Amino acid sequence: xxxxxxxxxxxxxxxxxxxxxxxxxxxxxxxxxxxxxxxxxxxxxxxxxxxxxxxxxxxxxxxxxxxxxxxxxxxxxxxxxxxxxxxxxxxxxxxxxxxxxxxxxxxxxxxxxxxxxxxxxxxxxxxxxxxxxxxxxxxxxxxxxxxxxxxxxxxxxxxxxxxxxxxxxxxxxxxxxxxxxxxxxxxxxxxxxxxxxxxxxxxxxxxxxxxxxxxxxxxxxxxxxxxxxxxxxxxxxxxxxxxxxxxxxxxxxxxxxxxxxxxxxxxxxxxxxxxxxxxxxxxxxxxxxxxxxxxxxxxxxxxxxxxxxxxxxxxxxxxxxxxxxxxxxxxxxxxxxxxxxxxxxx
Numbered sequence: 001x002x003x004x005x006x007x008x009x010x011x012x013x014x015x016x017x018x019x020x021x022x023x024x025x026x027x028x029x030x031x032x033x034x035x036x037x038x039x040x041x042x043x044x045x046x047x048x049x050x051x052x053x054x055x056x057x058x059x060x061x062x063x064x065x066x067x068x069x070x071x072x073x074x075x076x077x078x079x080x081x082x083x084x085x086x087x088x089x090x091x092x093x094x095x096x097x098x099x100x101x102x103x104x105x106x107x108x109x110x111x112x113x114x115x116x117x118x119x120x121x122x123x124x125x126x127x128x129x130x131x132x133x134x135x136x137x138x139x140x141x142x143x144x145x146x147x148x149x150x151x152x153x154x155x156x157x158x159x160x161x162x163x164x165x166x167x168x169x170x171x172x173x174x175x176x177x178x179x180x181x182x183x184x185x186x187x188x189x190x191x192x193x194x195x196x197x198x199x200x201x202x203x204x205x206x207x208x209x210x211x212x213x214x215x216x217x218x219x220x221x222x223x224x225x226x227x228x229x230x231x232x233x234x235x236x237x238x239x240x241x242x243x244x245x246x247x248x249x250x251x252x253x254x255x256x257x258x259x260x261x262x263x264x265x266x267x268x269x270x271x272x273x274x275x276x277x278x279x280x281x282x283x284x285x286x287x288x289x290x291x292x293x294x295x296x297x298x299x300x301x302x303x304x305x306x307x308x309x310x311x312x313x314x315x316x317x318x319x320x321x322x323x324x325x326x327x328x329x330x331x332x333x334x335x336x337x338x339x340x341x342x343x344x345x346x
Contacts, residue, residue, distance in 0.1 A: 001013065001016060001017075001018075001052050001053070002236070002304045003234070003236045003304045003307060003308075004020040004021060004022075004048070004052065004053045004236075005017075005018040005019060005020045005021065005053065005056075006018060006021075006304060006305055006308050006334075006335050006336055006337075006338070008336070008337075012051065012052075013051060014051055015051050015054070015056075016051065016052065016053055016054050016056045017056060018056055018057075018332070019054070019055045019056040019057065019058045019062070019324075020053040020054065020055075021308050021311055021312065021334075022042050022044075022053075022064065022173050022175055023042070023053075023054065023055040023056075023058050023062045023063060023064075024058070024324070024334050025041075025042070025172065025173055025312070025315050025317060026041050026042040026062045026064070026172075026173065027055075027058045027062040027324070028317060028322070029041045029172060030061075030062065035172075037169075037170040037171075038131035038133055038134055039133075039134055039137055039166070039169055039170050039171050040064070040065035040171060041171065041172045041173065042062075042064045042065065042171070042172065042173040042174075042175075043064055043065045043066075043067065043166055043171050043173070043174050043175075044064035044065070044066045044067065044174075044175050044176070045067045045071075045159050045162050045163055045166075045174060045175070045176040046067065046068060046069075046155070046159055046176055046177055046179070046180075047064065047066070047175040047176055047177050048175065048177045049177075056326075057324075057325075057326045057327045058324070064173075064175070067138070067162070070155045070158075071140055071155065071158035071159055071161075071162055072153055072154055072155050072157070072158040076140075078135075078138040081134045081135050081138060133169075136169075137165055137166055137169035137170075137171070138162065138165070138166070140158055140161060140162060140165070142165075143161060143165070147161070147219075148161065150211075150215045150219075151211065151212055151215040151216070151219075152208055152211040152212050152215070154182060154208050154212075155180055155181075155182060156178050156182055156208050156209065156212040157208065157211060157212040157215065159176045159178075159212070160176060160212045160213070160215065160216040161215075161216075163176050163216065164216055164219050164220065164223075167225070167229050168223070168225065172315070173315075178209060178212070181253070182204075182205055182208050182209075183201070183204075183205055183254075184196045184200075184201045184204050184205065184252070184253045184254035184255065185250065185251075185252030185253050185254060185255040186252075186255075189201075189205075189235065191239065191264050191265055192244075192246070192264045192265070192266055193244055193245055193246035193247075193248070193261075193262050193263060193264025194246050194247070194248060194249045194264065195248075195249070195255065195264065196254045196255050196262075196264065197248075197254055197255060197256060197262040197263060197264070198239075198243070198262075198263050198264045198265050199263065200254040200255075201254035201255075203254075204253055204254040205254075213233055213275070216231060217231055217277045217278070220277065220278045221277075221278070225278065226277075226278040226279070226280070227278075227279075227280045227346070228278075229278045229279070230276070230277075230278050230279030230281075230311070230314045230346075231275075231276070231277045231278045231279075232274060232275070232276055232311065233274060233275040234274030234275070234307075235272060235274070236272075237267055237268060237269040237272055238268040238269070238270070238271050238272030238273075238294075239265035239266065239267070239268050239272075240265045240266045240267070240268045241268070241293050241294045241295050242265075243263045243264070243265060244263070244264055244265065244266060245261050245262065245263055245264070246261065246262070246264060247259050247260065247261050247262075248260045248261075248262050270295060270296050270297065271290045271291075271294060271295065271296055271297045274307075276344055279314050279344070279346045280346025281343075281344050281345070281346045282343070285343075287300050287302070287341065287343050287344070288300035288301060288302065302341055303337065303338055304338070305335050305336065305337040305338020305339075306338045306339060306340070306341050307338070307341075308334075308335050308338055309335050309338040309339050309340045309341075310340045310341045310344050310345070312334070312335065312340075313340040313345055314346065317334075319333075319334050319335040319338070320335070320339065322334050
C-alpha cells in the first residue's frame with residue numbers, strides 16, 4: 001500500500017484507502033481528453049492484486065484492463081477484444097445505442113455521477129470489442145520464435161513480452177507481477193523458512209526471472225523505446241539480513257518435506273532495492289547504499305513518496321501540485337510526501 005499508493009499506514013487494510021499510482025495516472029489521462037488510442041491507457045498482465053492496490057475513490061472505470069492466465073500456453077487468448085465478425089460488431093453497436101438511450105432517462109436521477117464512470121468504462125469496452133487493432137496488440141503469435149525464446153518460453157517471459165508489445169502499440173502503463181509456480185511451492189517470493197528453502201528458491205526462479213527481465217530491458221533499448229519507456233522492477237520490502245531456520249510446512253519446489261528445518265528470510269522494510277531502466281535516464285550506476293550487513297539504508301535514502309513522484313515525473317504529472325477529491329469530497333494529494341529522485345529524472 002505504501003509503495004503503490006503512498007498510504008502511510010503501517011497495517012494492512014481490507015481494501016485500499018488511496019488509489020494506486022497506476023489508476024491515478026489512468027484517471028488523469030482520461031481527464032485530459034488528449035488520448036485517442038483504441039487501447040486502454042492502463043493494462044495489468046497478471047499484475048498485483050488483492051487488497052493492496054486499486055482505484056479506491058476514483059471508481060472502477062479507472063481500474064486496469066486485466067489480462068489473466070498463462071500467455072505461454074498454445075491456446076492462450078485475451079477475451080473480449082477485437083471481434084472479427086462484422087455482423088456481431090453491428091449487433092453490439094445497436095445494443096449499445098439502446099442502452100445509451102435508456103441511460104438518458106436516468107440522468108436526472110443520477111445524483112452521484114455514477115453513470116459517468118459507467119459510460120467511460122463501457123466506451124473503453126466497446127472500443128476493445130470493435131476495433132481490429134486491439135487484438136493484434138495482445139497477440140503473441142505475431143512475434144517470431146527467436147524473440148519469444150529470448151524472453152523465455154514460460155509465463156513470466158511471455159508476460160513481459162506482452163508488456164513490450166502493449167507499450168509499443170500505445171498503452172501508457174503496464175503492470176505485471178512475477179508470481180505463481182515459477183516462484184516455488186507457495187507461488188510467491190515470500191521466502192520464510194516455513195515456505196521455502198530460501199537458497200533453493202532463488203536458484204529455482206532465477207533463470208526465468210533473469211532471462212525475462214533482461215530481455216525486456218534489452219528489447220526496449222534495441223527498439224529505440226528507451227527515451228519513451230521507463231521500466232521499473234521492484235518488490236515492496238527487503239528480507240531480513242540474518243537467516244532464520246524453521247520447519248517446512250510442506251514439500252514442493254524449493255521446499256523440503258514438512259517438518260524439515262530449512263533456512264529462510266523474513267520481512268524487512270528498513271532497506272531494499274529496485275531496478276530502473278529506460279526513461280532517458282543515465283543507467284549503469286547505484287543510487288544509495290546500505291550498512292555493511294545490509295540492515296539499514298544509510299546513503300541517499302529514498303522513500304515510497306520519492307518512488308511515486310519519480311514515476312509521475314516520467315509520465316509528465318506534477319505530483320506536488322495535484323490533488324483529487326476523495327469519497328468525502330476532500331482534495332487529497334496524489335503524493336503527500338516525496339519528490340522526484342534527481343538521478344532518475346531523464
